[in-house]
Amino acid sequence: MTSTNTCSFCNYTPARTVNAGAHRVGISTDEVVEYYSKWSHDGKYEQDLCPEWYKGPSIAADVVAEYFRHNVSHVNILDVAAGTGLLGEQLQDRRFKHLDALEPAAGMLEQARKKNIYTNLYCEFLDGNRLPIDDDMYDCCVISGGMGEGHIPCDGLHELIRITEQGGLICIVMCEDYLYDVTEYRGRLEKLMQKLEDDGKWKKLSRDVVRQYCFNHNGVIFNFKIC
């Protein structure tokens, strides 16, 4: 990202417009991964979503570090929708050692792999389908920026719960607007979160809104403890 806030592709389109392209209304899952894989080339994604404009990874890492503050080195974490590994780097900076990544865009995952911070890397979608991961494998599943149009659907929550052990943390950091603007989530995502709590699957610990999470958009941070 340059100080003029322009895109790394063309030095003209605002980076926020490039970001919006990954979330355009009606984008399919295949188009999403193709878009991100292309964007990941030559570090372009990380230039555009630099810490000045995109705070998801640092916010998520702070939340996870606070939750596991007495036990950092033994915590098994799955970085869901890991992208190029920005969150993994932030977690490593906070002394977490056992990090895996799940990411469906091969180009993004390749960038993450090069950082040598993840043990297992899964090139998979989180959706309603069963992941190749055993029950209760993780102390923590964390999502930074993986929610959006054509991204992780509501049904993905069931798999997060299955693979996270009792007492573990699920942390979801996302753009607040998407709760209302994305058809998949509008009137559904928070309803499902509540139903899962009513069914005794997890307990909501917090729901916080943060300012200027990505460009000038607010973020929302959900934290759930697995029952």
Ligand SMILES: C[S@@+](CC[C@H](N)C(=O)[O-])C[C@H]1O[C@@H](n2cnc3c(N)ncnc32)[C@H](O)[C@@H]1O
């Ligand atoms: C804005 S990027 C966030 C990447 C990284 N977590 C970060 O904070 O930089 C969104 C990521 O979600 C991934 N994604 C989209 N749909 C997904 C799905 N169904 N399951 C898992 N990841 C998905 C995309 O491929 C992309 O890498």
